[in-house]
Amino acid sequence: MKTCCCGCSLQSGTMAIGITFLVLTTLQLIGVLGGWVYVITIARDTDVSSNDVGFSARGVHHSTPFGSTGSEERQIQNLHEVVTEVRRLVLFPLELGLGIATGVILLHLLFNSLLIHGVNNLSVGLIMAWLVFYAINNVIGGIGGIGLLVFAFTGATSFIFPGLFSLAMNALMWYLWAVVLFHYRQVQEQVGGFQYRRDIDLQKVDQDEEKEKKKDEEAA
Secondary structure, three states: EEEOOOOOOOOHHHHHHHHHHHHHHHHHHHHHHHHHHHHHHOOOOOHHHHHHHHHHHHHHHOOOOOOOOOOOOHHEEEHHHHHHHHHHHHHHHHHHHHHHHHHHHHHHHHHHHHHHHHHHHOOOHHHHHHHHHHHHHHHHHHHHEEEEEHHHOOHHHHHHHHHHHHHHHHHHHHHHHHHHHHHHHHHHHHHHOOOOOOHHHHHHHHHHHHHHHHHHHHHO
């Protein structure tokens, strides 16, 4: 592979991949932050509703004309048990899912930033780090797509389209991964190993100085 699908160079294609993924993951991070705001709002509303109901329970307890209908402390205890159960069944799964999503998105942001920096500075190591991370990511995505199709063939026909779509996106991700891989090989041939553009430029300066010295010596 010498060019990307759009006809641009592998370097330009790799840079476009890094920037596109960086923008998409940034948007995903904004969405996850919105989810955190939603969860915090639910938790706050739950606390307020428990206090309100607690006060109303006290009002009913004191205004009953036929005497005490129950222990106020027991009503409040039952209320807190209900609130705790709601948190366990609703808030905890949301917080867990958002926590995992936040961690994964931050990893994507990190490695795409490394890719862009690696392309700009001809860093083989940074590009290879992106390749390793997205190889793992693509393998997990492929397994997930196959799993959806397995569920579909066992009777859950609603999983057919999500499974096919997941595998199609996984194929696209492997193609983009291959573009970065071929650019990685280009850079590796160009720099001759795990070197940084600044190191390469310094080597060229040293080589130019040595050539000038040799010319001066031959002229003398």
